[in-house]
Amino acid sequence: MTYYVAREGSKLWKRVLGETKVELQLLGEKWKLLLVGVILQYIHGLAARGVHYLHRPGPILQDVGFILLPELGKERAYISETVFSFMFFSFVLWTFHPFIYQSKRFYTVLLWRRVLAFLVASQFLRIITFYSTQLPGPNYHCREGSKLARLPRPDNILEVLLLNFPRGVIYGCGDLIFSSHMIFTLVFVLTYQKYGSRRFIKQVAWLIAIIQSLLIIASRKHYTVDVVVAWYTVNLIVFFVDKKLPEMPDRSTGTSPPLLPISAKDKDSKSKEEQLKLLNGNSLDTSDRRPRTQVNGKHLEDSNPVNGDATMNGT
Template sequence: MPLNFAKIRRVLTDKFWGNSHRQLSGSTDATILHDSHLSDFLHLTPALLAELIRTLWSAIFLVILGLFLTFNIQWSDQRWKYSGDDMKPLVDLGFKVLPETDKVFLADLFMLTLLVGSVFFTLFMAESNRARIIIVRRIFWLLGILLFFRTITLSTTTLPSPKNCTPVDTGSFWFMLKQGVHLILGGVKACTDNIYSGHTIFITTSIILFRVYCKYPYLTYYSYVHGTTGICLLVATRLHYTVDVLLAVFITYAVHSIYFFIVDLCIEKHFLHIRRAEERLGDKELYQRIGYIPNMFNVSLVGTVRWMDGLDIRFAMEDEQTVVQTIELSHHRQQVLTVERERKAASNRSVTDSQHGEGACENDSSSPHHGDDDGSSTERHLSLTITENALPESKISSSSSSIQIGTSGSTS
């Protein structure tokens, strides 16, 4: 008899979470009534508790990947030690441009200060505890993914040390685990911990944190200078080759870009039921003529990021009425944009016609009105009535129950 996994999951969920539902009361704030043993014990709502548990999973993921990376670093040193190849450093352009310095602590100092500063300011400026949990979870997931990629590159190719170095020893599991902790804390330095740079991962991640979450542009600009200095010190101290640093910057930026782009896709898919660009255009034939992508790529990746970011938890908090009104607001906004585009296109056509016909332009300039045959201009308005509980209180005032969206211009 096959197992009914859906039924088992429902039973376990009811046992763990208890019965919970959402009750709306005249405003956008939702009151979540719950009867959950664990959430009652911790004095937390089930939604917030789910966010914390998801964050715990991300922390475990990061710790496991970090320790596994240290094992691969130690094995890489041993492969280099017993390879019998020449141990001279590779030719590197950065080594010729930047003079060598033995002050290795400077590179660690710039990396740690930027990392701690970015995390502190980001969490301090977050608007709520839920936002802080989301930010921490994103940091854990993204760093874990980057360390996983780094584990692969270290395992496949071993580069010689950029400077004179003594390889670390390997031994039993517990010996390597203890030495791995020292590698993480900086007490032990490996020789072939090269491609790609772990220091640059943290530096680039810190800059992205300022870029995404910081409201003060001058702090973001300072992070660019601070991070660039730290990266130059990595090459000057010969901790990494220049290629290690460049690859780390590109890969870190790419991973963050893909992650946040998929977050946007998940939101569009949930609220607007959009899965790809051809659905936005409304013309599949045009999309295929230009893009020619018959089958959607990386469908599973969208669902993975949706779970990693906890979007399913936050989607469940939105009631059906809010979702419907969000869709209506989006459709009306698209209509306003269409009207605006038509007005600009008509204006451009009138300018083009006036340039090609000088006589017509003179006649038009002598008349008191331009544009329509009757010499009048009209104003287009789109009015959308939205109840107060359709949008957050920060978006609309308590005394206003409607939003007027309008564009004005001459008709062609």
């Protein structure tokens, strides 16, 4: 039993090291695009922080979702965040499964480059939308009478740039249309829908997305319109952006071309193999499979050895 565990552990470690080497080489090529995506995530947070300074609390707008769904209340507002956190971290862990599992369909670096492209496009439209019109926030800390509903004038630029993390991120107001939680949820679900392999998990993911939508409204974190707009906007963005991006190679087939350039060492070894084949009299064309007969040190193609001997004897 101990030997089996040690052997499997050794295989797993070699697999992790091999995958890490490949992913690091890809990261060395694609790091600029990934860095831009991460920086734009920060800019999105900065924009959400900025609109909080413009937020003015007021009466909660009439909303069909608020009428149909009972209010969870402050003490149960954590439920929607728990569901979102489960979805978020489950997706992140899944994107790194190629490091462990032998069966894999994608490269982690390339997948995250695609995910960040979806997120950035969605968040860009979101920033334009919530700066165009500021609605009175329905969340408890955004209502009239709350000290957090309006932000005082910042004392210095660092107070804005640092986003007052994490308090400023959790207790934001004004960034309503459309829901950022639903952007992440739908992008993750749509990505797994395309690159995931378990049908049951795909169905569960869509169910969680629907439940998440209802919980956001029931928690009064967003108006119903914020969630509805997110559903069709994110789906359209993912559809069109996905068409523009180059398709990722499918690693499950084992026939995808190598993404990384061949090193000089590999090229040298390949050329040496070709030279050895030439010296041994083997054709480099693998389609040339005709039988050859050697007579007195010469190769005769498509010939009969008996006829060859007869010809040499003059008969």
